[in-house]
Amino acid sequence: xxxxxxxxxxxxxxxxxxxxxxxxxxxxxxxxxxxxxxxxxxxxxxxxxxxxxxxxxxxxxxxxxxxxxxxxxxxxxxxxxxxxxxxxxxxxxxxxxxxxxxxxxxxxxxxxxxxxxxxxxxxxxxxxxxxxxxxxxxxxxxxxxxxxxxxxxxxxxxxxxxxxxxxxxxxxxxxxxxxxxxxxxxxxxxxxxxxxxxxxxxxxxxxxxxxxxxxxxxxxxxxxxxxxxxxxxxxxxxxxxxxxxxxxxxxxxxxxxxxxxxxxxxxxxxxxxxxxxxxxxxxxxxxxxxxxxxxxxxxxxxxxxxxxxxxxxxxxxxxxxxxxx
Ligand SMILES: Cc1cc2nc3c(=O)[nH]c(=O)nc-3n(C[C@H](O)[C@H](O)[C@H](O)COP(=O)(O)OP(=O)(O)OC[C@H]3O[C@@H](n4cnc5c(N)ncnc54)[C@H](O)[C@@H]3O)c2cc1C
Numbered sequence: 082x083x084x085x086x087x088x089x090x091x092x093x094x095x096x097x098x099x100x101x102x103x104x105x106x107x108x109x110x111x112x113x114x115x116x117x118x119x120x121x122x123x124x125x126x127x128x129x130x131x132x133x134x135x136x137x138x139x140x141x142x143x144x145x146x147x148x149x150x151x152x153x154x155x156x157x158x159x160x161x162x163x164x165x166x167x168x169x170x171x172x173x174x175x176x177x178x179x180x181x182x183x184x185x186x187x188x189x190x191x192x193x194x195x196x197x198x199x200x201x202x203x204x205x206x207x208x209x210x211x212x213x214x215x216x217x218x219x220x221x222x223x224x225x226x227x228x229x230x231x232x233x234x235x236x237x238x239x240x241x242x243x244x245x246x247x248x249x250x251x252x253x254x255x256x257x258x259x260x261x262x263x264x265x266x267x268x269x270x271x272x273x274x275x276x277x278x279x280x281x282x283x284x285x286x287x288x289x290x291x292x293x294x295x296x297x298x299x300x301x302x303x304x305x306x307x308x309x310x311x312x313x314x315x316x317x318x319x320x321x322x323x324x325x326x327x328x329x330x331x332x333x334x335x336x337x338x339x340x341x342x343x344x345x346x347x348x349x350x351x352x353x354x355x356x357x358x359x360x361x362x363x364x365x366x367x368x369x370x371x372x373x374x375x376x377x378x379x380x381x382x383x384x385x386x387x388x389x390x391x392x393x394x395x396x397x398x399x400x401x402x403x404x405x406x
Contacts, residue, residue, distance in 0.1 A: 110141055110184065111162050118155050119147040120192065128181060128403070131188065132172030133233055135324040136373050138181025138403060147192035149259075149267060149290045156288065157265040159185045167402060168288050170235030171210060174242055174326055178373045180404030189237045193290060198223075202256065203294045207237025211244065218296055219304040225254045225296035227308040231315035232327075237289040243277045247311050252277035254294045261288040280331060280398055320358045324367040329380060330395040332363075338387075338395055339363035345386035352379040377401070 115122040122144050128137030146152040159166040165184035169175065193208035196217060203223070205214060215230035228247040232239065240251050240258050257271045263286045276283035315321055330338035342348075342362035349359045354371030357379065358364040365376055384395050 113142045119151040121145040128177045134326045137177025138179045140182045140186035142185045145188045170238030173234040175400045178403040179406035182403045206291045207289045209236045219308045222301035223296035224299040224304045228311045240289045256293040259291040319361045326399045328363045328398045331398045341387045342383050355379045
């Protein structure tokens with residue numbers, strides 16, 4: 082996505098100088114013509130307010146479009162003016178660096194969160210939270226996404242990440258996704274044209290605006306009981322109520338990332354306000370005042386230890402975005 086090119090590692094004086102130059106360039110960013118686009122605009126908005134980690138510096142412009150057309154128009158404006166942009170849902174799989182994002186953050190949420198169905202085909206807006214999708218479909222007696230109830234993201238982020246839990250994921254139920262292409266066009270892309278893999282869709286540089294899902298008719302009591310069972314497991318086995326980003330690392334083939342980090346004796350290890358959860362070692366939690374820098378240092382500690390102990394290089398599941406301070 083556009084942000085991938087903008088993302089950089091934290092580091093020494095050279096990097097800090099580069100970050101400063103970028104911020105100065107961002108200050109020269111043309112004013113965002115809010116009156117042209119339906120939606121909510123906030124300037125210099127702290128992204129910590131929009132991530133489940135409660136971490137992240139400010140976005141120069143934070144725009145929540147009220148419609149797909151407004152989203153498309155904002156992206157077109159950014160492209161035409163050479164303004165960097167990125168898309169966020171509920172910010173539940175991101176670590177935004179402390180310097181924030183010197184461009185346009187497009188937040189897909191309210192306004193793009195419709196839900197309807199005809200027989201087993203469900204049409205879902207990208208801004209709908211996954212726990213709501215899971216509950217509403219389960220209560221209507223449809224199976225296929227009820228186990229995503231504990232994934233605190235949006236449908237758009239879920240399709241982009243191929244979110245999955247307890248044997249269900251988007252790749253298994255998607256019929257097609259409505260996407261905004263990098264050229265600013267809205268198109269329907271069928272499932273077979275999306276190269277889904279573990280926690281990825283290959284839709285980089287696209288914005289997911291909605292999707293069609295095929296779910297299975299079932300007894301509402303059975304689907305809601307399944308949902309409740311999964312939620313109970315989650316509450317017991319993960320730091321459900323603490324600020325975090327879910328799994329930090331992807332699971333390698335050999336063993337789960339959580340077990341690898343745990344075997345290195347790292348549960349409870351802290352850097353600043355960031356801590357490897359003592360409940361689940363693949364979660365880093367913000368104990369109240371963690372910076373992105375604290376989390377990145379802790380990630381380094383875990384990766385280095387796992388590599389030394391097992392020779393396995395852990396790959397990040399969380400997306401690291403934005404600029405160093
Ligand atoms: C407590 C907790 C538990 C979790 N458990 C799970 C789990 O079991 N399984 C799992 O898969 N994940 C899990 N996650 C991670 C996360 O919830 C999922 O990856 C979710 O799908 C991210 O959705 P989001 O809207 O929050 O995306 P964001 O975090 O906002 O964004 C994540 C990435 O998706 C991109 N993106 C977001 N919206 C769109 C869009 N509309 N179009 C295109 N790209 C977009 C962003 O640019 C970014 O690269 C968990 C997270 C937490 C905090």
